[in-house]
Amino acid sequence: xxxxQMRLLGLIRKEFLQIVRDPSSIAIAFxxxxxxxxxxxxxxxxDSEHVPLGLVVEQPDADTASxxxxxxxxxxxxxxxFRNTPEAVDAMMAGRINAVIVLRQDFARRLRQTDxxxxxxxxxxxxxxxxxxxxxxxxxAWGKWLEHTALQQGQTLNTPVEIVNRVWYNEELxxxxxxxxxxxxxxxxxxxxxLTAMVMAREWERGTMEALMVTPxxxxxxxxxxxxxxxxxxxxxxxxxxxxxxxxxxVPLRGSVWLLFATSALFLLTALGMGLLISTVARSxxxxxxxxxxxxxxxxxxxSGFIFDINSMPPFxxxxxxxxxxxxxxxxxxxxxxxxxxxSVILPNALALVLLAxxxxxxxxxxxRKRLE
Amino acid sequence: MLRRIFALMLKEFLAxxxxxxxxFVLIIPPLVQLMVFGYAATFDLKHVTYAVFxxxxxxxxxxxxxxxxxxxxxxxxxQIERNEQIAVMLDRKxxxxxxxxxxxxxxxxxxxxxxxxxxxxxxxNSNTALLIVNYAQDIVNRFNNDWVAGxxxxxxxxxxxxxxxxxxxxxxxxxxxxxxxxxxxxxxxLVTALSVAxxxxxxxxxxxxxxxxxxxxxxxxxxxxxxxxxxxxxxLIVMVTVFWFKVxxxxxxxxxxxxxxxxxxxxxxIGLMIxxxxxxxxxxxxxxxxxxxxxxxxxxxxxxxxxMPALVQDLTLLNxxxxxxxxxxGVFLEGTPFHLLIPQFWPLAVIGVVTLAIxxxxxxxxxx
Numbered sequence: 001x002x003x004x005q006m007r008l009l010g011l012i013r014k015e016f017l018q019i020v021r022d023p024s025s026i027a028i029a030f031x032x033x034x035x036x037x038x039x040x041x042x043x044x045x046x047d048s049e050h051v052p053l054g055l056v057v058e059q060p061d062a063d064t065a066s067x068x069x070x071x072x073x074x075x076x077x078x079x080x081x082f083r084n085t086p087e088a089v090d091a092m093m094a095g096r097i098n099a100v101i102v103l104r105q106d107f108a109r110r111l112r113q114t115d116x117x118x119x120x121x122x123x124x125x126x127x128x129x130x131x132x133x134x135x136x137x138x139x140x141a142w143g144k145w146l147e148h149t150a151l152q153q154g155q156t157l158n159t160p161v162e163i164v165n166r167v168w169y170n171e172e173l174x175x176x177x178x179x180x181x182x183x184x185x186x187x188x189x190x191x192x193x194x195l196t197a198m199v200m201a202r203e204w205e206r207g208t209m210e211a212l213m214v215t216p217x218x219x220x221x222x223x224x225x226x227x228x229x230x231x232x233x234x235x236x237x238x239x240x241x242x243x244x245x246x247x248x249x250x251v252p253l254r255g256s257v258w259l260l261f262a263t264s265a266l267f268l269l270t271a272l273g274m275g276l277l278i279s280t281v282a283r284s285x286x287x288x289x290x291x292x293x294x295x296x297x298x299x300x301x302x303x304s305g306f307i308f309d310i311n312s313m314p315p316f317x318x319x320x321x322x323x324x325x326x327x328x329x330x331x332x333x334x335x336x337x338x339x340x341x342x343x344s345v346i347l348p349n350a351l352a353l354v355l356l357a358x359x360x361x362x363x364x365x366x367x368x369r370k371r372l373e
Numbered sequence: 374m375l376r377r378i379f380a381l382m383l384k385e386f387l388a389x390x391x392x393x394x395x396x397f398v399l400i401i402p403p404l405v406q407l408m409v410f411g412y413a414a415t416f417d418l419k420h421v422t423y424a425v426f427x428x429x430x431x432x433x434x435x436x437x438x439x440x441x442x443x444x445x446x447x448x449x450x451x452q453i454e455r456n457e458q459i460a461v462m463l464d465r466k467x468x469x470x471x472x473x474x475x476x477x478x479x480x481x482x483x484x485x486x487x488x489x490x491x492x493x494x495x496x497x498n499s500n501t502a503l504l505i506v507n508y509a510q511d512i513v514n515r516f517n518n519d520w521v522a523g524x525x526x527x528x529x530x531x532x533x534x535x536x537x538x539x540x541x542x543x544x545x546x547x548x549x550x551x552x553x554x555x556x557x558x559x560x561x562x563l564v565t566a567l568s569v570a571x572x573x574x575x576x577x578x579x580x581x582x583x584x585x586x587x588x589x590x591x592x593x594x595x596x597x598x599x600x601x602x603x604x605x606x607x608x609l610i611v612m613v614t615v616f617w618f619k620v621x622x623x624x625x626x627x628x629x630x631x632x633x634x635x636x637x638x639x640x641x642x643i644g645l646m647i648x649x650x651x652x653x654x655x656x657x658x659x660x661x662x663x664x665x666x667x668x669x670x671x672x673x674x675x676x677x678x679x680x681m682p683a684l685v686q687d688l689t690l691l692n693x694x695x696x697x698x699x700x701x702x703g704v705f706l707e708g709t710p711f712h713l714l715i716p717q718f719w720p721l722a723v724i725g726v727v728t729l730a731i732x733x734x735x736x737x738x739x740x741x
Contacts, residue, residue: 022653022655022656024653024655024656024659025655027659028659032662032663035663035667036666036667039667039670039671039685040670042682042685043670043671043681043682043685043688044670044671044676044680044681045676045680045681049679049680050679051679067530092537093707094713095699107530111529111530112529116528116529116530116531117529117530117531118530118531118532118533119530119531119532119533120533120535121532121533121534121535122534122535122536122537123534123535123536123537124536124537124538125536125537125538125539125540125542125546125706126538126539126546126547126702126706126707127547127677128416128417128536128539128542128543128544128546128547129416129504129544129547130677131536131539131542132507132542133507135534136507136510136511138532139514139532142530142532146528146529146530149529159487159517160482160487160488160516160517160520160521161437161482161487161488161489161490161513161516161517161520162487162488162489162490163489163490163491163492163506163509163510163513164489164490164491164492165492165494165506166491166492166493166494167493167494167496167499167502167503167506168463168493168494168495168496169495169496169497170496170497170499170502171496173496173499173502173503174499175499175500177499178496178497178498178499178500182498190662190666194658194659194662197658198654198655198658202655282394284392285567285571285574285654285655286395286567286571286654287392287394287395287398289566289567289654289655289657289658289661290395290398290399290563290567291398292658293559293562293563293566293658293661293662293665294398294402294403294406294559294563295402297662297665297666297669298406298410298555298559298669299406301669302410302413302414303409303410303413305498307500307675308413308414308415308416309418309421309498309501309504311418311419311420311421311422311469312415312417312418312419312420312421313412313413313415314412316412317409317412317413320409321413331466334497334498335497338496338497339464339497342464342465344464344465345464345465345466
């Protein structure tokens with residue numbers, strides 16, 4: 001073993017001792033994935049279930065009964081009867097129901113007139129997404145009812161164009177299957193940045209950086225000495241997250257485990273590099289901590305394509321997403337988990353990660369000088 | 374007493390703002406993030422890429438496909454000629470959706486039989502997939518209605534929809550008040566979560582404790598900067614939301630600011646509690662994330678609380694964001710009057726008072 005290797009090993013050993021003495025790093029690597037995956041995996045679902053709909057029938061008779069029967073309670077919606085419209089509207093204002101369907105007094109009479117009877121649907125538009133789903137559901141129920149009544153009158157009324165849906169890679173539309181891989185990307189972003197965001201700044205703040213400077217250690221070795229221990233810790237956290245995804249949440253893994261770990265290692269390098277860069281630029285733990293809070297969670301959560309579709313964002317926001325490393329990692333993870341080893345998706349995204357890792361680590365190397373200010 | 378608190382507050386402000394980088398961190402990033410997230414956070418789809426595999430030679434299939442072509446939500450990619458291309462295009466993410474029209478489509482339509490079309494969607498993000506399916510269903514529904522009307526068969530009943538509070542169903546209106554909450558939380562945590570931890574790590578907190586300052590005075594002196602900066606930033610963010618993004622603010626400012634003040638009370642309380650539990654800044658930052666991430670995920674910001682399992686729903690009762698989001702969305706979009714929001718106000722006040730009390734107690738009793 002030559003001198004340089006000895007020096008590096010010594011530094012790594014010192015860093016490990018620091019990790020063990022302040023267990024918060026270990027908590028970041030192992031506790032955070034467990035807590036967040038449990039919360040997300042069990043707590044969050046984008047599948048709207050049991051959306052309550054208010055139903056007002058002003059003059060119940062056979063016609064209205066046949067219509068309301070088409071709202072058989074499904075897993076997604078449940079109907080709540082109201083005696084009159086004001087009561088239902090109050091319930092909607094108070095947030096107890098999401099929409100009101102009103103059949104007016106003259107429903108039966110106007111059914112037999114040429115321009116037909118109106119079915120009033122009032123949705124609470126605040127949650128526009130749920131409102132649209134409600135609209136689609138009511139339209140579907142209405143269509144079924146039309147077909148049914150036509151059949152009773154001895155006619156056949158067919159919906160002209162019928163859509164046959166197939167959602168590939170996630171046939172049951174299990175939102176957990178896409179939330180868990182996306183969440184792993186968010187967690188790894190946090191782990192990577194949190195582990196390293198403080199470490200360089202801490203040395204500066206406590207004055208130990210000056211002590212390091214008088215040793216024969218080159219800055220390159222200092223950076224490597226900071227990178228290697230936290231890389232090992234981060235990969236441990238990753239292994240834990242993947243294990244939970246597979247055996248606790250039963251997310252299918254259609255690609256290879258090796259590719260998953262190789263690309264994850266790449267992403268971890270990028271995330272650690274970003275943390276080191278923050279730490280080097282900030283030089284004080286206070287500012288480094290603030291920068292880490294600002295630049296990690298919310299961008300990875302909102303701009304990575306994890307929740308919101310990147311294609312639907314305006315061009316300038318799409319351009320910004322290109323510097324968010326989580327964006328590439330989300331695409332890779334969703335593909336490896338749900339599709340397989342699809343190289344045409346994985347390769348360009350992995351390449352982007354290589355570029356970003358080089359950029360962050362290179363900038364760190366540039367900014368970290370053996371010089372006092 | 375007031376003089377002492379004022380002196381401590383002044384010192385806190387200096388510690389926060391004397392450094393150029395620190396000033397920058399508190400002012401610029403939240404505004405930039407508001408602009409970026411404001412545009413990013415929407416479930417309204419635009420430019421969904423799709424390709425058509427049309428085996429039908431008739432004119433009706435062309436009309437139906439034209440309906441997709443004319444929609445601003447969809448963006449057509451080159452046609453598919455062979456069946457094998459479908460899997461390749463979806464696997465490679467060349468398109469998000471494929472419409473497959475069978476060879477008998479026009480014939481079926483003309484003879485009055487149901488004419489199926491197949492729609493295949495990339496389900497890697499099942500939420501986006503579901504939205505795409507809904508959009509496609511909308512377009513086909515409209516096509517069907519026109520077709521039925523064109524053939525003289527008006528249905529006996531039709532649906533008249535009205536959307537209250539958000540007539541065009543813009544999901545941005547739903548998310549922007551939420552982002553106001555997110556960023557207010559972020560700024561408050563930035564100011565408070567590391568403030569005690571930094572002094573503990575540097576040893577200056579011990580010095581503070583041996584001064585004549587009472588722990589309650591230290592608490593007030595530490596809490597006020599977070600509170601004041603929070604009010605300033607929240608006002609700025611609200612103004613951008615109203616004047617730049619044109620989200621209507623229907624309710625009264627009094628109701629809005631009652632919510633903002635009470636939320637800041639609870640956020641400052643939690644931030645200071647985390648900070649006084651931490652011995653090092655690293656621990657403070659870790660604590661900030663352990664609070665902030667679940668607080669945002671379990672707030673109803675992106676996923677409804679109603680969809681969560683009962684146990685988690687109970688857990689959200691401890692989350693100040695949950696109440697603040699109801700206040701923000703109510704005041705902005707529905708013009709909810711003050712008295713209807715009292716059920717949101719008092720839990721915020723309770724969380725604030727309890728966490729501040731714990732933080733003050735920890736000043737002297739946290740041993741390390």
